[in-house]
Amino acid sequence: MKYQVKKEIRHWFSTLIFIILFFLPQAYAAEELGTKRGIFLPFDTGQTWYVCQGYNTPNPSPEVDASHNNDNGEDPDFTYSLDFSLRADSPSDGGLCSTGTDTGVSDEYIFAPGDGVIDGFRNGDFGDAVCLSLDSGGSLWLGHFKPYVEEKQRVKAYQVLGKFNVGDKGNGNNGYAHIHISAYTSSNCTSGNAPLENFVINGKNYNFKLFGVPNLSDLEQAKKQYHGMAINSSFISNNSVIESDHDAGQNPLVGCDANSNHNENYFGFCADGTPITSGFHFKTPQLPPSMDINSARLLLAVDGPGYTPLKLEIKAHKSNTSNDFSNQMPHQYTPLTTHSAQWNLVGQLPWHLGDTWESPDLKHITQELVDAIGWSNTSPLTLIVNTLGELGNNGGEFGRSRRVVASDREDIIIRGKKISYNKIRPARLVVTSLPNKPPKAIAKAYYKEAKRVKRLLLSGAKSFDPDGKVKTYLWKQVSGEPLILSRPNQKNVRVKFPPAYSGDVVTFRLTVTDDSIYKAQDSALVTVCIEVSACS
Structure with missing residues (x-):
């Protein structure tokens, strides 16, 4: 009897501790907490791939069946799936990957986006897709390739899972070689299809966010979401x-x-x-x-x-x-x-x-x-x-x-x-x-004549760089009778008129360069009417 009482006390004490811990306020900012990382891009570092079929892609016609939807109540659901190609022109107007094109995928490797266990092969007899049960929670459906891995094999992030070849085009992939990736909250790719983002559901954190890429969240019932988007070049230049x-x-x-x-x-x-x-x-x-x-x-x-x-x-x-x-x-x-x-x-x-x-x-x-x-x-x-x-x-x-x-x-x-x-x-x-955003060149000209003295000021002061500063300016005359530019590499430049100047219309080009090591430029033209009648 005493043992039973002690057992019940321990049970209620454990329950009380659990309740206290559960309702404790979160004392630390999310960014400061140790968190398991998201998933890596399944292709080689430095490559740029393009989304040739995005989330929620409707069937473009009765004869063509898009896979990224759940119109037929299929299990598993592929609504939140992305297909990738190496070619920028791969996305077709209908939101699907182009038909019968190699797309440069041949002989490319596909890599494990995270640590986990191969939970089996999919796509029927073709066996060209695998389910990766992630150690961090959830699972990923990855295709379409010739697997180098076996069922129940443990893999580490970056490990080679397989290799594409031209023959993959015929394996029910719309006649088209590409990478497919979709995420699930279940451990075996059967339920809980989810966008590639970091989220919490029922108190459990799932991190399907592609490393170095913003959250690819559901765009609220929009069709063909992220279709045509470049991954790596759009978000990551290095x-x-x-x-x-x-x-x-x-x-x-x-x-x-x-x-x-x-x-x-x-x-x-x-x-x-x-x-x-x-x-x-x-x-x-x-x-x-x-x-x-x-x-x-x-x-x-x-x-x-x-x-x-x-x-x-x-x-x-x-x-x-x-x-x-x-x-x-x-x-x-x-x-x-x-x-x-x-x-x-x-x-x-x-x-x-x-x-x-x-x-x-x-x-x-x-x-x-x-x-x-x-x-x-x-x-x-x-x-x-x-x-x-x-x-x-x-x-x-x-x-x-x-x-x-x-x-x-x-x-x-x-x-x-x-x-x-x-x-x-x-x-x-x-x-x-992030890729370097180019500067914006804005050229202005201020001309006036008083007592037969011509004065012209060229100004690039309105030019700007959206992610840095404008580092260099260069003015150059591109048309009209030659004028003299004092200090053409300055933001604001005064123009000198030679004696007996007879020109009527002149045009200048301003070129600006930003302060990034990747150096981007932009140019703008400005035309000045020395004789008003010449521009009327």
Whole structure:
């Protein structure tokens, strides 16, 4: 009887704790929380692909059946699906991929957008599409290709899933080789078809957002959504995935010794309460000076369970010659960037072996580096992660720390079985930049004549750059009797008239260049009537 009472007390106490935790207010901004990353584009970095069939594509005619709708109540639903081609002219007027065209897809590889398990093959006898059950939740239907993978096989992000060939055109794909991708909240691609975005449903977070691309949300019943859109070139002019070549930090399991040869990197505290500092060195990130950074995130592979709620701060070594950790440890690096990013690892979001977690956006930190005097394409980059504090004491199995895979990770033997870490990537830095928007040249002319003295002022003061500044101006006369331009490379230019000038109409061109390293230009013409009658 006493045992039963104690059991009931424990039951009600556990229920009470659950209710309290469930209704606790969210104390941290979403951007600061540790979140599992979204999915990567399933094609090669740097390529531009075009949406040849978008969301909610209606049947263009009784004879042609579009697949991205649920007109027939099919299961699974493909309403929120995208088809991609390598050719910009692939989208047809009807919203479908063009018929009978290779589209440059032949011999291209398709890559896993995330970590997960192959849950089976689809499309009947063709077997040209797979269901990838994501570790981060939900699943992806991917086609159309010759699979290199097997059912129930575990795959990592970026792993090759298969390869296209010309023969794929005939496999029920509207006679057309292309990539198909659709997302589902179910783990086996059978239900819960959802747009490629980050959302919460029934208290559970699903992140199907394509990395480096804005949320591709449902456009409220619109037809052929995102049809013809370019992915990669429209949003990303530079998508760099950089692997760490060296890392270091204190290891709380071996006396908190600071070393660059540990198998793991740690965040948290040593046994004596000393905060741990870890560092990640990227030897050749190849980030151009003054590049316009859209986002920068650190991706880490978890190397064991972690529950400790931690408050971390990420900065970078402000140096264009930052060395690796051969001669000094992360906590000795100075100076650091003025900008920083706070990363709150809350207890309700535990880490599990094999997870890939991404940091908050490090855009401002990275931008500060590439904008610094002396930065070049060959400058190395070092990120420093400091532990600021603990968000409550909930240590878990490994005390007051969490750990990630280091670049020095070696194979280990557990109970006589070799565990390979060769396929687990060390820290990665993913940097994206938006395409440079060209400047707008606006040329104005102000002419007047008084007491037979002609005065002409050319002005480019109204010119602007939507994502930066106008850096250079150049005026040039393109028609009419020659005039003299004083300082033609200035924003405002005074024009001198030679004696006995007899011209009546002149035209000038203004060319402006922006301050981006990608350099875009724009030109504008302005015509001046010296003799009013010549323009009437």
